[in-house]
Amino acid sequence: MSARAIFFDRDGTLNRDHAFTYQIKDLEIIENVVPALQKLKSDYDFFIVTNQSGVKRGLFSLEEAEKFTSALLEELKKSKIDFKKFYICPHHPNENCECRKPKAKFLLEASKEFQIDLKSSWVIGDRGSDIELAKRAGTSSILVLTGVNFSSLQEIKSLGSDYIAADLLEAANFIEAEKTISKIISRDQISKVIQQERSKGRKIVTLNGSFDLLHEGHQKILAEAKAQGDILLVALNSDASIQTYKSPDRPLNSENSRLRRMSAFSEVDYVTLFSETTPLDLLEDIRPDVHVNGSEYGENCIEAPLVKKYGGRIHIVKLVEGRSTSALLQSKIHKK
Ligand SMILES: [Mg+2]
Ligand SMILES: [Zn+2]
Known part of the structure; x- marks a missing residue:
């Protein structure tokens, strides 16, 4: 259990969230994501963990969700950024499945398969469910303000992340600060x-x-x-x-x-x-x-x-x- 990982949310964290994002034409990598990932890639293994209930809702297929995610990873590969694996939950919130964030199933799986030490790993995302996922899996967490909107500052604070960052580059700077x-x-x-x-x-x-x-x-x-x-x-x-x-x-x-x-x-x-x-x-x-x-x-x-x-x-x-x-x-x- 020696590797360290960062589990990234997808929509609103790596790419722009168009609400049920699955069409390749909507693939838009958020500003500063590439330099952020480049900063962190030598120290951490990268994963994506994403809830895509649009599949169960009949808005798009699991294949389309996978295709979109692969296209995102292909795009990042051009900047020499590699991800180990991506995990998609296709279920509806009402189904109470075992894999939908904030449930930690995918992180526990990754931990076993790739010998990840979760205690020295991170979850980064734009929603409360990402921060809750981190708590359940025992990782640290950062909330990025590049995705969903909130009703108040108090709501943002109450999620209880380890850090609140304007974007992913700011999040990377916070993680890197362990060296300084x-x-x-x-x-x-x-x-x-x-x-x-x-x-x-x-x-x-x-x-x-x-x-x-x-x-x-x-x-x-x-x-x-x-x-x-x-x-x-x-x-x-x-x-x-x-x-x-x-x-x-x-x-x-x-x-x-x-x-x-x-x-x-x-x-x-x-x-x-x-x-x-x-x-x-x-x-x-x-x-x-x-x-x-x-x-x-x-x-x-x-x-x-x-x-x-x-x-x-x-x-x-x-x-x-x-x-x-x-x-x-x-x-x-x-x-x-
Ligand atoms: Mg998101
Ligand atoms: Zn699920």
């Missing part, structure tokens, strides 16, 4: 670690925020921050502090998940958590050479006097985060 978790430093240790960096003559840059549901804009902010010095420390607001200053529905991702994901950025050298509503105590400890902040606060942000007192400066970046994350979430809810 040593960048996560506790609040108690961080001053000492930064002091050591400073003693080597390195210029320290700080940045703080919630970094909840990530998108490309975040990478740009981190790159600009990193360019201001040698060592970039990102301080994440704790869950409790975000609930206080943002909204009780946020964050979508827990502080531990956010720390892990943040560590995967090559621009980030260290990541820590702080529980106050402002980063002032942390900045007092770190005394950064440059503190990076969003343009909505500007040069006169509350951190400015403290940073300048110790000879540092404030660097302003245009933050599009709030707006884009909200827009992204807006598109996923209230449209059921």
